[in-house]
Amino acid sequence: MTEELMTIREMCEAYDVTPRTLRFYEAKELLFPIREGQKRLFTKRDRARLKLILRGKRFGFSLEEIRQLLDLYHTGDQQLTQLTRTYEIACERLRDMEARREELTQAIEDLKEQLKWGEQVIASMKEKKKAAE
Numbered sequence: 216m217t218e219e220l221m222t223i224r225e226m227c228e229a230y231d232v233t234p235r236t237l238r239f240y241e242a243k244e245l246l247f248p249i250r251e252g253q254k255r256l257f258t259k260r261d262r263a264r265l266k267l268i269l270r271g272k273r274f275g276f277s278l279e280e281i282r283q284l285l286d287l288y289h290t291g292d293q294q295l296t297q298l299t300r301t302y303e304i305a306c307e308r309l310r311d312m313e314a315r316r317e318e319l320t321q322a323i324e325d326l327k328e329q330l331k332w333g334e335q336v337i338a339s340m341k342e343k344k345k346a347a348e
Contacts, residue, residue: 220249220256230265240268245282275308 223234240246241255245268248255257265264285271281284304287297 219259221262223248223255223257226257226262226265229262230269232265232269237265240265243278243282245278245285274305275312276304280304 221229223237226232226237227234237246237248237255237257241248246257246261246264248257248261250256267285268278268281271284272278276284284297284301287300288294
């Protein structure tokens with residue numbers, strides 16, 4: 216069983232997270248390492264949960280949504296409820312991300328237009344200054 220356990224340092228190296236992050240997720244009751252005094256030992260289950268947490272965060276899920284999804288794992292319906300709810304939240308996130316992308320694309324185009332205008336105004340002002348000299 217000891218080869219299935221990982222120390223906090225090993226977890227940090229394997230998943231590119233900080234000890235503070237792991238302690239935070241533990242405090243939020245998303246991870247449940249075995250405690251031996253001050254030492255934390257993370258199980259295979261903790262590693263699987265951490266992978267899901269990191270993936271959820273990457274996709275914009277809130278920690279509360281992630282917690283709810285992780286809690287659905289044990290509903291006894293072969294993960295149907297968990298997968299269905301994950302799918303629903305993921306669809307919402309995708310819609311949000313696509314809307315933000317469209318807004319960002321429009322903002323970029325607007326800024327480019329403003330920069331072009333600024334270039335023209337600056338060039339015009341430089342020309343007038345040269346002509347006045």
